[in-house]
Amino acid sequence: MSLYSNVSDETVDQIALILGGEEGVMIIDAIRSVNEITVEEIAEQTEIQINEVRKILYRFYNHSLVTSRRFRDKDTGWFIFQWRLQQELIEAFITGMKGKILRKLKTRLRHELDHEFYRCGSGECPRITFEEAMDMVFNCPVCGEPLKPVDNEVYIDFLEGKIEEIEGELEA
Numbered sequence: 001m002s003l004y005s006n007v008s009d010e011t012v013d014q015i016a017l018i019l020g021g022e023e024g025v026m027i028i029d030a031i032r033s034v035n036e037i038t039v040e041e042i043a044e045q046t047e048i049q050i051n052e053v054r055k056i057l058y059r060f061y062n063h064s065l066v067t068s069r070r071f072r073d074k075d076t077g078w079f080i081f082q083w084r085l086q087q088e089l090i091e092a093f094i095t096g097m098k099g100k101i102l103r104k105l106k107t108r109l110r111h112e113l114d115h116e117f118y119r120c121g122s123g124e125c126p127r128i129t130f131e132e133a134m135d136m137v138f139n140c141p142v143c144g145e146p147l148k149p150v151d152n153e154v155y156i157d158f159l160e161g162k163i164e165e166i167e168g169e170l171e172a
């Protein structure tokens with residue numbers, strides 16, 4: 001059971017995997033199990049080197065996945081950091097990722113709408129734009145076979161559907 005209602009454990013784990021690999025997921029699991037935890041405690045639980053734990057935690061911190069609270073140890077006088085997951089910021093991270101994907105999809109769609117495409121039909125050869133095809137006198141730049149126009153309507157439909165889907169999620 002997640003402490004956080006809006007973001008599933010799976011989603012947080014996925015982000016942790018992207019940012020910190022398998023060790024990142026182990027660190028997130030350790031934090032999740034206790035809510036607040038020190039670097040030393042994480043290292044002990046996960047058996048990951050302290051320096052590595054610290055490195056991954058700062059990467060998480062830079063991407064707003066975790067936050068820390070600092071206090072002074074009464075006995076040693078040293079500062080101790082307690083780390084925890086940051087729900088609102090995780091949501092912000094996800095929203096930011098979706099925004100980035102959305103911008104890429106829109107650029108892609110613009111490119112598809114603005115160009116005519118040609119290809120020879122061989123699976124190995126790339127699709128090229130009308131302008132590039134002109135330069136090649138409508139012969140494939142890879143195999144030399146004649147180029148034929150490509151219908152990109154299905155791809156445009158796919159991109160438009162994907163954009164609509166993500167925009168819907170961002171508005172929710």
Ligand SMILES: [Zn+2]
Binds near residue numbers: 120
């Ligand atoms: Zn070809």
